[in-house]
Amino acid sequence: MTGFVLFGGILFILLVTIVWAALRAGEDTGTVLVPAERRDAAIEALRDLELDYQTRKITSEEYELTRSGLERTALLARDEEEMIRMGSGPSNNCGSCGAMLGEGSSFCHLCGAMRDIGVSQVP
Numbered sequence: 819m820t821g822f823v824l825f826g827g828i829l830f831i832l833l834v835t836i837v838w839a840a841l842r843a844g845e846d847t848g849t850v851l852v853p854a855e856r857r858d859a860a861i862e863a864l865r866d867l868e869l870d871y872q873t874r875k876i877t878s879e880e881y882e883l884t885r886s887g888l889e890r891t892a893l894l895a896r897d898e899e900e901m902i903r904m905g906s907g908p909s910n911n912c913g914s915c916g917a918m919l920g921e922g923s924s925f926c927h928l929c930g931a932m933r934d935i936g937v938s939q940v941p
C-alpha cells in the first residue's frame with residue numbers, strides 16, 4: 819500500500835502546484851478559494867468581460883487576452899474539482915468496477931473485488 823500512499827502524495831503535490839500556478843496567474847483576489855468558488859469567480863469575470871467588450875470599455879486585444887486567461891482558470895478549477903472528487907471517492911467505491919460499496923463491506927457486491935481498505939493484504 820506504500821505505492822498507493824506515494825501516488826496520493828504525488829497527486830496532492832500536483833494539485834497544490836496547479837492551485838498555486840492558477841492563483842499566481844489568476845486575479846489578485848488575495849484569498850485562497852476552493853476550486854468551485856474559483857471556477858464560479860472566473861465565469862462571473864468572463865460575463866463582466868463580455869459586457870465590458872460589448873460596451874467597448876476594453877479593446878478586442880484586451881478582451882481576447884483576458885478571456886483566454888479566465889477560461890484557463892475556469893478549466894483548471896473544474897479539473898481540480900474532478901481530482902478532489904476522485905481523491906475522496908475510493909473508500910466508498912469499488913476500485914475495480916466503481917460500484918458504491920456499503921459501509922464495512924469487504925467485497926464488492928457487483929464484481930466481487932476485494933475492497934481497498936489501505937491495509938497490506940499479501941496473499
Ligand SMILES: [Zn+2]
Pocket residue numbers: 912913914915916917926927928929930931
Ligand atoms: Zn466492483
